[in-house]
Amino acid sequence: MTTLWIFIALFVLVSLVLIWFPHFRQQKMLQAEEAGVRKQTNLELFNNRLATLEKELEDELLDQVEFDSLKKELEISLLQDMKQGEDESLVNQVKPKGLLWPVLMSAVVLSLSGYLYSDLGAYANLDKAVPDNPHAGMDASQIMAQRIEMMEAQLKAEPDNSQLLFSLGHTYISANRYDDAVKAFDKAMELVGTHAELLGPKATALYYKANQRMTPQVQAIVDQALALDPEDPSTLLLVGMDAFFNASYDKSIVAWQTILDSNRNDVDRSAIMNAIESAKMRMQAETGEMPNDATHQQALTSKTVTVDVSIAPELLEQVSGSDMLFIFARNTEGPKVPLAATKVSAKSLPMTITLDDSTGMGGDIKLSDAKNVEIIAVLSKHGSVKAQSGDLQGRLDTIEVGSTGTLVLDTQVQ
Known part of the structure; x- marks a missing residue:
């Protein structure tokens, strides 16, 4: 069977190259032009959608976690579209004159190959092809559910994997499964001890569960986390976000600026700087004056x-x-x-x-x-x-x- 496959593949490959190479060479410049237009279109669509997500984040229709998740999916979609565009650019060409001869010869070659395989091979036993995209036809919630299912299965095999529990907890938050997120962070702390980087996400899960309210329970966890690490990014992000939602823009700026001043490498500095600028703009809209950095720093000091x-x-x-x-x-x-x-x-x-x-x-x-x-x-x-x-x-x-x-x-x- 292997020998037959090799023979048929070589026969088809050599025949089609000899038939279509002159034709494709004529279309080389046209293909390049079409590919460029397609890539430019995909990039414009990506930039438009990204701008929409950023506007929704600014208007508080999305939180930071949802924004990061959607942005990542958008980037993956762009890569897939660019790849698809390259593939389609080889198919969706303008048909030039003289296509009859290469099409006719290709049909003869393929028919002969099909006859050889159906007569000598085992076409009826060929397994169905596996789709290239495992998420084809799935929406965002289905993809998230599949991701959680895979992580939970891995956790069953590695119950003492604290890093996996940490990642699963964040994924639960993205899926609005806040109780499960809290359990995941608690289990991680049972394994590695109580740390600010675990308390901060736990407080965030409870905060969202309470409809974005800083309850006494959430505040107690925030205080515990900051006592362990006053510069913990996840905790300060929550403090700043809650202050922002409650129009305490000065407090939110202080919390977010503390993250920047800590020089952590595991934070999105550009996103935090944008959040600070947004808080300053809100202050200006309410007071009519842009916060003065020197005055603000003096007040803090x-x-x-x-x-x-x-x-x-x-x-x-x-x-x-x-x-x-x-x-x-x-x-x-x-x-x-x-x-x-x-x-x-x-x-x-x-x-x-x-x-x-x-x-x-x-x-x-x-x-x-x-x-x-x-x-x-x-x-x-x-x-x-x-x-x-x-x-x-x-x-x-x-x-x-x-x-x-x-x-x-x-x-x-x-």
């Missing part, structure tokens, strides 16, 4: 506490590169509740740390509402904010909000 943190020279030998520095601010008046907190690696010391409402602990009490605060720093060797034996500790008894101070880690906990 007046509500922050900046601390230069260093280690006493006699304790430098006690510091390991794996140690973590926890630093938090508490109001000098009223309950001793942390108003803002952050953590950094001991490798970064000495350094300057800024605490503000973006590093807040949540609730109604904020750093910006306080007049004076005390700053406590713990260099932990155990990964815990509570000082233990061997840890280093330092304290700044009082500092006015909006000013700068110096804190030295000069005490070893016994």
Whole structure:
């Protein structure tokens, strides 16, 4: 059977080349021109559709997750259309004069090949061809359901794959299956521990489940995530988005700018910059004035506490590169509740740390509402904010909000 296939294929190939090569050579320039027009048309359609999606995102008809998903599908569609256009450009040509002879000879060759195979081969047992596009005839929801089904099947085979759980959780959010998304992120945290990059998406799922409302449950998770990582992109995106929807454009700009200032490589910087510009435009539309960056920065600075943190020279030998520095601010008046907190690696010391409402602990009490605060720093060797034996500790008894101070880690906990 294999020998017969090879013989028929070679016979058809050589015959058709000899018949059609002169004809195709005459059409070379025409094909190139038609292919160029087709590609240009596909690109124009792609740009028009992309502009429509961006307009829908700007008008809040789409959220960022839906926009990214539709944009990706649009890019895939463009690639398929370009490939299809190249294939069709070889078929849908203007028929020149003199087609009768090559068509007649091709028919003779194909008929002879068909006779050879039907008489000597096994045409009736030939399996049906598999479609090139596995998603042919499917809409976006069906494609999403198929993707989830494949990921769930893979998860059954790899139940301890935390990265797969992370990806599946995001896919569940895209499919509006928020309870399943929360379960996926919780399972991932059972495997790898509680991290801000998992808490942020979990809070996002609960936020959408609550019809885009920052419920106490969502706020608690957001606060927990920012306490672990004040620059976590997924959490700050949610904070900024909620502020934007509630017309708190100043807060949304601060949250999104924090992401840009963190210099993370895993974020779409252009999309965030566009979101910031959109927030500024909304502020201008409501107040009649475009936010002044210098004035805005001055207002933010007046509500922050900046601390230069260093280690006493006699304790430098006690510091390991794996140690973590926890630093938090508490109001000098009223309950001793942390108003803002952050953590950094001991490798970064000495350094300057800024605490503000973006590093807040949540609730109604904020750093910006306080007049004076005390700053406590713990260099932990155990990964815990509570000082233990061997840890280093330092304290700044009082500092006015909006000013700068110096804190030295000069005490070893016994």
